[in-house]
Amino acid sequence: METVKAYGASSATSDLEMMHIDRRDLTGNDVQIDILYCGVCHSDIHTARSEWGPASYPVVPGHEIVGKVIATGPGVTAFKEGDLVGVGCMVDSCRECSACREGLEQYCENGAVMTYGGKDKHLGGHTFGGYSQNIVVDEAFVVRVPENLDIARVAPLLCAGITTWSPLRHWNVKKGDKVGVIGLGGLGHMGIKLAHALGAYVVMITRSMDKAEDAKALGADEVLLSTDEKAMQKHANSFDFLMNTIPVGHDLNPYISLMKRDTTMAIVGAIEPLKSVHGGMLVSKRKNIAGSMIGGIEETQEMLDFCGEHNILPDVEMIDMQNINEAWERVVRADVKYRFVIDMKSLQ
Numbered sequence: 001m002e003t004v005k006a007y008g009a010s011s012a013t014s015d016l017e018m019m020h021i022d023r024r025d026l027t028g029n030d031v032q033i034d035i036l037y038c039g040v041c042h043s044d045i046h047t048a049r050s051e052w053g054p055a056s057y058p059v060v061p062g063h064e065i066v067g068k069v070i071a072t073g074p075g076v077t078a079f080k081e082g083d084l085v086g087v088g089c090m091v092d093s094c095r096e097c098s099a100c101r102e103g104l105e106q107y108c109e110n111g112a113v114m115t116y117g118g119k120d121k122h123l124g125g126h127t128f129g130g131y132s133q134n135i136v137v138d139e140a141f142v143v144r145v146p147e148n149l150d151i152a153r154v155a156p157l158l159c160a161g162i163t164t165w166s167p168l169r170h171w172n173v174k175k176g177d178k179v180g181v182i183g184l185g186g187l188g189h190m191g192i193k194l195a196h197a198l199g200a201y202v203v204m205i206t207r208s209m210d211k212a213e214d215a216k217a218l219g220a221d222e223v224l225l226s227t228d229e230k231a232m233q234k235h236a237n238s239f240d241f242l243m244n245t246i247p248v249g250h251d252l253n254p255y256i257s258l259m260k261r262d263t264t265m266a267i268v269g270a271i272e273p274l275k276s277v278h279g280g281m282l283v284s285k286r287k288n289i290a291g292s293m294i295g296g297i298e299e300t301q302e303m304l305d306f307c308g309e310h311n312i313l314p315d316v317e318m319i320d321m322q323n324i325n326e327a328w329e330r331v332v333r334a335d336v337k338y339r340f341v342i343d344m345k346s347l348q
């Protein structure tokens with residue numbers, strides 16, 4: 001066992017602070033990764049603050065991990081020392097259920113092991129994430145980072161990237177489709193980039209008109225201010241697909257009005273009660289409201305390879321580990337352009 005430095009929260013109301021955590025000795029298929037960069041997801045905050053139900057403390061967040069392999073167990077075949085790799089939101093699953101067999105480990109019938117706050121099968125207790133010096137992960141949950149991508153910007157692909165890629169693919173977004181991305185934060189900005197790269201006509205739907213120029217630079221064809229009723233009216237019944245990244249419960253009805261007959265709005269943000277939906281709005285045009293959670297491991301690799309081919313990278317603001325509390329406050333205020341990434345050298 002190795003003790004490493006990490007940043008974590010010891011209660012729902014405490015700031016993140018330096019602490020020490022244990023990493024297991026390598027078993028057969030384990031890969032040890034020296035963490036170079038870790039992205040900051042709004043989920044880190046929801047979890048550490050027990051906004052999704054009581055968390056197990058300390059919470060060491062971080063599930064957008066990019067690093068270098070520094071050691072491998074004897075059974076590892078896919079990776080070797082020096083490889084650039086990524087780890088996202090999961091570090092294990094049962095691998096036997098119908099979901100796992102279909103490569104949908106995130107929907108594992110027996111519960112996937114999340115990168116932080118999951119049940120640690122090896123050491124007992126709960127898992128600790130990427131706000132730390134290194135991590136030990138089974139190779140089946142490690143993905144390869146395309147060498148051509150700027151390594152300092154890759155980390156957010158491991159959650160924000162795959163969480164927006166998976167619904168775009170699942171609902172078969174294609175060239176010429178009119179796609180609305182709701183909420184311009186970490187997920188939203190990746191949603192714009194990926195939908196644009198798939199050839200869609202992308203409309204950024206935001207409360208913040210001051211983000212309009214950025215949205216266009218990120219690849220949006222149009223910006224729609226959700227608080228402008230007239231503008232919303234103009235886009236009524238016109239979207240082929242909506243991706244909703246709003247992080248809290250909210251009124252879905254204005255967004256449902258935007259959807260064409262037979263289309264889907266995928267909720268990826270709010271993991272909490274939503275306000276009531278008017279059934280008539282769904283019934284009258286056979287509209288669907290769905291949810292989507294991250295993506296499977298194979299699909300994550302597919303997304304990374306796609307980003308490698310098209311040189312798609314998040315827009316990031318690099319911070320030191322010591323500035324994490326301030327960065328979190330900015331995420332909560334929706335003041336992030338458009339993903340914080342922690343340079344883990346600062347934790348050495």
Ligand code: NAP
Binds near residue numbers: 185186
């Ligand atoms: P983020 O960076 O904070 O972005 C969320 C954006 O939503 C904000 O920038 C803001 O954009 C908009 N927004 C914020 N509060 C709002 C409100 N009260 N009403 C309407 N719009 C609001 O968060 P993120 O990291 O992208 O994550 C978004 C959500 O997805 C979080 O809840 C996160 O936990 C969740 N998540 C889910 C999955 C999954 O697997 N489904 C994976 C990762 C994250 P505007 O200023 O443009 O309005």
Ligand code: ZN
Binds near residue numbers: 044089
């Ligand atoms: Zn995340």
Ligand code: ZN
Binds near residue numbers: 093095107109111
């Ligand atoms: Zn399973």
